[in-house]
Amino acid sequence: MLCDSIAVYCSRHRSLGKSEEEEEEEEEKEEEEEEEEEEEEEEEEEEEEQEVEEEEDKEDKKEEEKEEKEKKGKEKTGKGKGGGGSDNMEREKG
Structure with a gap:
């Protein structure tokens, strides 16, 4: 296709x-x-890919930080998200 257009251009x-x-x-x-x-x-595509990768890295980092905070919170309180681990035991005994 490109060759055809070049040939026409050259003949003109x-x-x-x-x-x-x-x-x-x-x-x-x-x-x-x-x-x-x-x-x-190609350079523009590479830049776009790099931006996407950076964005994904930021999201991954935020997710990891969130998980770390949740882990630390569980370790400090000894309770999961449901909360009240020892409170439930007291209710059952009572």
Whole structure:
């Protein structure tokens, strides 16, 4: 598909009387521009991926901190989220 469009482009310039050197120079410029655009797109994609990874890392870190806080809270009180471990025993005895 791209080859077809380049061939049409080249045939138009030949019909206008441009020299082969000028055509080759223009083709080289176009190829360089295309390569630069591709490189820029790749760089943008890499930056986006890096941002996503950083965001995921932040979320993971927050989750780990939350779990650590919960662990420490359980260790200090000796109770889980349900709470009242020893209180329940007293009620059953009473």
